[in-house]
Amino acid sequence: MRVYYRREEVPRGVARAVTIGTFDGVHLGHQELLRHLCNRASALGIRSCVLTFEPHPQLVLGKRPLPGVLTPLPEKLQHLQRAGVEEVFVVHFSQEFSRLSPEEFAQEYLQHTLQPQLIVVGYDHMFGHERRGNAALLRQMGFAVEELPPVLLEGEPVSSSRIRRLLQEGNVAAARRLLGYPYTVCGIVVRGDGRGRRLGFPTANLQPSHREKLLPAYGIYVASTTVQGIPRFGLLSYGVRPTFGATTPQLELYLLDFEGSLYNEWLCVSFWERVRAEERFPTVEHLIAQMRRDEAFCRVWLAQHKAEVESLTSAFVGDAEQGTQG
Structure with a gap:
């Protein structure tokens, strides 16, 4: 082209x-x-x-x-x-x-x-x-x-403004139907504070490549990406982490059944389904319990939508990584 x-x-x-x-x-x-x-x-x-x-x-x-x-x-x-x-x-x-x-x-x-x-x-x-x-x-x-x-x-x-409204509501599933593909954000993995690992849920902190890119409403989402060409699935958290009193929005990706460092890797991550809105928990223990429930929901949802998620993650997200890096 x-x-x-x-x-x-x-x-x-x-x-x-x-x-x-x-x-x-x-x-x-x-x-x-x-x-x-x-x-x-x-x-x-x-x-x-x-x-x-x-x-x-x-x-x-x-x-x-x-x-x-x-x-x-x-x-x-x-x-x-x-x-x-x-x-x-x-x-x-x-x-x-x-x-x-x-x-x-x-x-x-x-x-x-x-x-x-x-x-x-x-x-x-x-x-x-x-x-x-x-x-x-x-x-x-x-x-x-x-x-x-x-x-x-x-x-x-179908219109761009309609899709933006859905994303602002966190309705990434409806946005996906209008787009014809899962809404995706690309960026580089940067160092975080390591809190996710200490909680038992190691996360990769994604810095979006474009400031003008619209991000969905704060919340927890079923997500997918590819790592070295291999489809990977997990949970994506976007928000300010109110349980810890933080105020700066962050994108944090937790991959299921994955070990290894993603620091400095370029990733394109797709939003598939909103699990829940961001919440402030009274204790860290309450947060960890909810994160375990989020993971269980994610695994069930992925099992029910395995064919669609795997095919589009391989075809679309892999292409997006090649097309947007740099």
Whole structure:
């Protein structure tokens, strides 16, 4: 997959089918659009191309609060590659760029740069200053445009904002259904205070690679990762550890039946199911008893969902580690 970051890098005179969007999360709705894009490009004998934006426009404009992004750029590119996209044009989104009228954007970035033979967009696609551009305007400017209907799940359109709300509620299982894959965070394992080991539950402290990455609500989750290419499963704790009076949020991964050091390892960890919310316990003994119950729940849940978890952990998490490291 070719990735371009400046207009002058984009080869001219190449026939393309193009789609435009932020594609945060690359969820089921995005995946359907990308599938259609690639199929149409293949049928026409032209290249499939995605024009996307970095950073997320809401982070720049600040008009609507954004709790975090679902897929920082390295993750997004990895998803687009897995979808079969041949080219990606990453446009730097700035205040200056946001002031381009829809007509100016279409002329400069589409007509003069990507020169699309076909444009594929979603049902609610808008672009340009104040989001005044749409598919009808593109057609008026002479572009061939295909609009796709929304992908519905449980009667509602699949959307990035809907997924963010679910994650903020800790409902990672519902978020997984809308994404089509388990929500995943990547980062490096850093040294912790060793408290988990002293409690009998040694943990790896994960430092997320991107500050803007949205993390689910505080709580305990069934999780999976790969260690040296081998799928591993366990519990992921995200929160401030109120039993010990801490205030800084931490991601701590406890792997079942694993011995060894993960310090300085790069891991991509997937959230599968919320076990419970974070709690403050009256004593350490109460906490340890609850952790044992959490582990028992985790083992039962994993046994019931073994095929799905193992297949997606091997296929998706392993790919994510290769695509996002560094």
